[in-house]
Amino acid sequence: MDDYTDLNQRMRGKVKTRNKASGGGKPLLGLRYGARWTPSTKWSWVHLWPEKHTGFNGADTPYFEYMEHFSKTRNNQGSVCSREWVEDDRGVRKSFGNCVGCYELDIAEGDGEKGDRAVSDISLRPLAAFTGVHLADYHLVEVTDRETGRVVTYKKGNKWHKQGDPIMRRVPCIGRGCEHCQARAEKVFGKYIHWSLGTGHFGALSNFVGDLAHTCAKCGDNLVEMIYMCPNCSHKILDLTPSAGNTMTDDAIYDMVSQPCKCRNCGKSMLPRPIYECEGCKNPQPLGLFDVSFQVRKTSDEFPKLDFGTVRQEPIPEDLMEMFPKGNILHRVFKGDPIRKQMKVFNLGKNPFGSEEAVDYRRNDDAEEPEGADEEELLF
Ligand SMILES: [Zn+2]
């Protein structure tokens, strides 16, 4: 298992203001939406697992960052931005590549650095996508062609299915009164999901991860941060051991360690890394997001927030994992949309770039191609 104990660290550093814009709405068809999941207002059990990607700021991330455009007024649809994005001290910025959404936004903003975003009907927001499994009852239901009504079958065989087998989709079992139960459709447990979080929900998940880190994965006892050090040179930045006699309040400590801080030894500005002490064992390890299954729901407000419920420290059952694609997928699922598709989404008859090729959104060279990740595999 990869060492993702640093995740708390990386996520803490993320909770800062970014461009705000609205999103959501009518789903597009295709593989991106086959596995899309968002929490409902009822508690759901989920278990996420890490992928390997590179964030806008160049750091390794177990999730995939991308930008999404959306327009309520044109077709009530969205597209994944096909420009490259970088994040540095000045925030998240476009670097190169073509994108219809960005092109329209730039026109509305007068091409300036700080235009009036309200002028454009196209929004732009950063999202972080995770892979995981929704731990709930589903039914296997045959996928049918919308036009002909015929059952859709696999064009190629592999180790999971033969050529010509019907493609099955997982639809939720709603329990009492479920039409698929009545039709005696096969019942299965769990659905492969990807979950894209906007800035606010990502912040809530970051806080949840921060809370988890105060439990020891080895013995279940409480962990306390005793020392914060520079992740670059291991210089002690903050010593909270009793002998150091530090008199800072918890709030002051939080303010200091929740943002990058310049190291006096090496001069780098980075988030201080905590060293924990466990009340129950000598070899503490903070509980990480990918060690647990957890309950999550969204509030029913106009701007729903995330609530986190019960946490269980447990691996995902192997027979369940067997069914899902291995390796990194998110960079393919959320690759920038081709210009031709963006033109359709945003009602543009003429290609503003004179060519129909979109720059591949952040080629992820390190990411291995997943096993069995044909488009049709991702329909489940
Ligand atoms: Zn764009």
Ligand SMILES: [Zn+2]
């Ligand atoms: Zn059912």
Ligand SMILES: [Zn+2]
């Ligand atoms: Zn340092």
Ligand SMILES: [Zn+2]
């Ligand atoms: Zn412990």
